[in-house]
Amino acid sequence: MEKDEPSRCENCIIRQFNSLRAMSKDELKKVSDSKITKTVKKGEAIFEEGDKLDGVFCVRNGISKLSKLSANGKDQIVKLASKGEVMGQRSVIVEESTNLSAVALSDMELCFIPKDSIVHTLNSNPDFAVEVLRHMAHDLKEADDVIVNMSQKTVKQRIAEAFIYLKNNYGEDAQGFLNLTLSREDIANIVGTATESAIRIISEFKKKGVIKTSGKKIGIVNEKMILDLIEGF
Amino acid sequence: MEKDEPSRCENCIIRQFNSLRAMSKDELKKVSDSKITKTVKKGEAIFEEGDKLDGVFCVRNGISKLSKLSANGKDQIVKLASKGEVMGQRSVIVEESTNLSAVALSDMELCFIPKDSIVHTLNSNPDFAVEVLRHMAHDLKEADDVIVNMSQKTVKQRIAEAFIYLKNNYGEDAQGFLNLTLSREDIANIVGTATESAIRIISEFKKKGVIKTSGKKIGIVNEKMILDLIEGF
DNA sequence: TTGAAAAGATGACAATTATCATGTATATAT
DNA sequence: ATATATACATGATAATTGTCATCTTTTCAA
Numbered sequence A, B: 001m002e003k004d005e006p007s008r009c010e011n012c013i014i015r016q017f018n019s020l021r022a023m024s025k026d027e028l029k030k031v032s033d034s035k036i037t038k039t040v041k042k043g044e045a046i047f048e049e050g051d052k053l054d055g056v057f058c059v060r061n062g063i064s065k066l067s068k069l070s071a072n073g074k075d076q077i078v079k080l081a082s083k084g085e086v087m088g089q090r091s092v093i094v095e096e097s098t099n100l101s102a103v104a105l106s107d108m109e110l111c112f113i114p115k116d117s118i119v120h121t122l123n124s125n126p127d128f129a130v131e132v133l134r135h136m137a138h139d140l141k142e143a144d145d146v147i148v149n150m151s152q153k154t155v156k157q158r159i160a161e162a163f164i165y166l167k168n169n170y171g172e173d174a175q176g177f178l179n180l181t182l183s184r185e186d187i188a189n190i191v192g193t194a195t196e197s198a199i200r201i202i203s204e205f206k207k208k209g210v211i212k213t214s215g216k217k218i219g220i221v222n223e224k225m226i227l228d229l230i231e232g233f
Numbered sequence C: 001t002t003g004a005a006a007a008g009a010t011g012a013c014a015a016t017t018a019t020c021a022t023g024t025a026t027a028t029a030t
Numbered sequence D: 001a002t003a004t005a006t007a008c009a010t011g012a013t014a015a016t017t018g019t020c021a022t023c024t025t026t027t028c029a030a
Helices: A013-017 A025-034 A089-094 A113-125 A126-152 A157-172 A185-192 A193-207 A223-231 B013-017 B025-034 B089-094 B114-124 B126-152 B155-170 B185-193 B194-210 B223-231
Strands: A035-038 A044-045 A053-062 A064-070 A077-081 A101-104 A109-112 A209-213 A217-220 B037-039 B046-047 B056-060 B064-069 B077-080 B101-104 B106-116 B213-214 B217-220
Touching: A013 A053, A025 A109, A025 A113, A044 B126, A053 A089, A064 A157, A064 A185, A064 B126, A077 A126, A077 A185, A077 B126, A089 A113, A089 A126, A089 A185, A089 B126, A109 A113, A113 B126, A126 A157, A126 B064, A126 B077, A126 B089, A126 B114, A126 B126, A157 A185, A157 A193, A157 A217, A157 A223, A185 A193, A193 A209, B013 B056, B025 B106, B025 B114, B056 B077, B056 B089, B056 B114, B064 B185, B077 B126, B077 B185, B089 B114, B089 B126, B106 B114, B114 B126, B126 B155, B155 B194, B155 B217, B185 B194, B194 B213, B194 B223
Parallel strands: none
Antiparallel strands: A035 A109, A044 A101, A053 A109, A064 A077, A064 A101, A209 A217, B037 B106, B046 B101, B056 B106, B064 B077, B064 B101, B213 B217
């Protein structure tokens, strides 16, 4: 006696956001039967650089950072993943160990989908393959943009840009603070700078009145000024 | 009366290197019938950022740079494409105008393949879709690595790394000079720095005896030292 | 609750890198 | 062959960013 419970992939709203929507009923059922739901606490690792993943992780709730350790011991955050996004697909597709680590930035709910069902559907359902391809193409374009920003913009510009990104993607609360609260170190690791440099620039922004802070929460006060800062004024 | 001429895709050796190998005989024939062979001289543009591409370019010969213009007017080279590589696929897949410009770094021979046959095969042949997906996954990993290098390594380290990359990917001639000769400006645009800074560091490397130059040709003299420089010594 | 540990903040200084100026060499077209 | 543009080179200087040291605040577990 099957119920219409949300834990079945067929009914999962998250599916609307990702490639799984291109799967057939049967394929989805198989995924649903083999998937494992996981809960991860803020700060916990989901997987580590170099791990061999035998499946992908679909984010149902919360936000995760995807980062790569550099030779000098600093983490570079390459991407943030939130509701509906799939992590680890690159690694599963090319059958290599993953090049990134995933760590929860907030409490998270994840579905782990074993690679078999993914790989099988990939090889038999072109619609699904094309959907995954579209997502990866999008990620690649974003990565290109990051490369250009990293090399051509100053730290100040990159931090200003990060705030706009956070606002546009994760929104702000009733008091005007960004919903996603990051440590200064994480902000530094996103824009690729020293933690002290990030802190200094954040203080400067605050002094100038373009942002406000409350504890580690940050709110955009003057978006126009932030946009100007991005342009280099 | 068909001949076994190399201009037919079915016989093109280049195919071994790219996703086209996953196409069926019929699909390949269609591609072959609709493709256009082009010759491009060194320095000429193949497409420009923002262009709507109605097909992809397959490199038969020569090398092209894929770059993106930054707000401050500098070009950032995001990737080099050579024999067997396909350019413009990202744009065709997501049906957006391209985010990159392609300019020939040497005289080139290209095949232009109209998007119809690509898109059609993508949607009907999972093997092909997966092959393209693999390539894109590989590009994405490389892009991640570039992001980390850009943000965590010094210009000196990045230039040293670029020389090793050029040697490993395009080889060197009998006299020990890199086969791919780039202008100092292009080198600067690969590693994301000012042209003068690149020139200065190249001069320094030469003075130290790690590289040699002859005109604009550059040769690696002491690979061990270059590898040390990459590590930051 | 308290005391250690982690995160945030800031100064001082050094290192890296960009910018501007100018000069030399090299390539290219007439 | 010569002019002219382009690429290469280098100095001087300024701006940016990183590093180290120290202090304060916040967080969290015992």
